Structure formats: structure tokens, C-alpha cells
Amino acid sequence: GKKTHLMWTTNDSSRSKTISVPGKAICIYDMYGNIIEKKYNDSGSYSISLSGSPVYVEEIDIRELKIVDENGKTVSQIGDNKELYVKMSSVNETSEKGTLICATYKNNMLLSVEMKVVEIGAISAITPCINTENADMVKAFYWKEANNIPYCEAVTIFR
Numbered sequence: 001g002k003k004t005h006l007m008w009t010t011n012d013s014s015r016s017k018t019i020s021v022p023g024k025a026i027c028i029y030d031m032y033g034n035i036i037e038k039k040y041n042d043s044g045s046y047s048i049s050l051s052g053s054p055v056y057v058e059e060i061d062i063r064e065l066k067i068v069d070e071n072g073k074t075v076s077q078i079g080d081n082k083e084l085y086v087k088m089s090s091v092n093e094t095s096e097k098g099t100l101i102c103a104t105y106k107n108n109m110l111l112s113v114e115m116k117v118v119e120i121g122a123i124s125a126i127t128p129c130i131n132t133e134n135a136d137m138v139k140a141f142y143w144k145e146a147n148n149i150p151y152c153e154a155v156t157i158f159r
Contacts, residue, residue: 008054025091029056063090065140078159083129086140098144102127104135
């Protein structure tokens with residue numbers, strides 16, 4: 001489910017290729033799926049060394065949110081899960097305080113909310129569990145204040 005580029009040269013000579021994926025990190029894999037390296041910079045411009053052997057370049061969200069069960073397994077539907085959590089992981093340390101939010105809804109009306117403050121320097125966080133017993137939808141948000149402009153990423157799952 002992530003955008004991936006397959007890259008190589010048409011001959012055995014090495015060359016460098018620059019790709020631009022603003023707001024993303026990249027992970028480079030060899031043709032067997034082994035990680036060669038992960039890269040992140042603020043510009044989103046990456047130079048990749050190429051040869052006749054293919055490499056896969058996967059785009060990675062800088063901050064990733066998942067809705068997980070009590071075992072930490074990602075869920076795509078509420079199903080029989082009575083308690084769920086929102087888990088955030090990041091490829092870089094947070095540069096400012098934020099809030100990780102898990103909310104349940106029924107018929108598009110808010111039922112309950114659980115929040116976890118994400119401190120400066122954190123690379124992961126998880127909310128307290130939220131009860132999904134009467135919910136038909138769970139949403140995950142990451143909220144931070146940057147230059148007084150609200151910032152939000154969201155993931156939604158349904159029963």
C-alpha cells in the first residue's frame with residue numbers, strides 16, 4: 001500500500017539519480033528485499049546510486065498512524081475488538097509538542113475520545129485504550145500547532 005519506485009541503469013555503469021518526494025522519507029531495498037538504507041531530509045530530495053541491479057525505493061510517511069488492538073496488531077475494521085489504540089511512529093524526532101487522538105463515533109456523532117500528549121523528541125506514542133462497544137467508526141488523529149496553524153493526519157476504520 002505504499003508508493004514504490006523500481007530503478008536501475010540499462011548498462012553496468014553506475015550513475016546517480018535524484019528523486020523528489022516532499023514530506024516523505026525513503027527506504028531503499030535490493031532486488032531480494034534487503035534494506036540497503038533509509039534516508040530522510042526536510043527537502044524530500046534524495047540522490048540514489050544506481051547500477052544494472054534493480055533497487056526498490058519505497059516512499060515512507062514521516063509520521064505514520066495506525067489503529068491497533070491490545071496485541072499491537074494493526075486493524076482495518078473494528079470487528080470484535082472491544083478496545084483499540086492509536087499508535088504513532090515517526091522516522092524523525094518530533095520537533096514540537098503534539099497530541100495523538102483516538103475517537104469513536106456512532107452515526108457520525110462523537111461517542112468518546114482518548115488522547116496522549118506527544119512530547120518534543122518522541123519518535124513513537126500510543127493512546128490509552130478506547131472502548132468501541134457501541135461505535136461504528138474509529139478515527140485516529142495527530143495534532144500539532146505549527147505557526148498557529150492546526151496540523152492533522154487521520155486514519156479511519158469502520159465496523
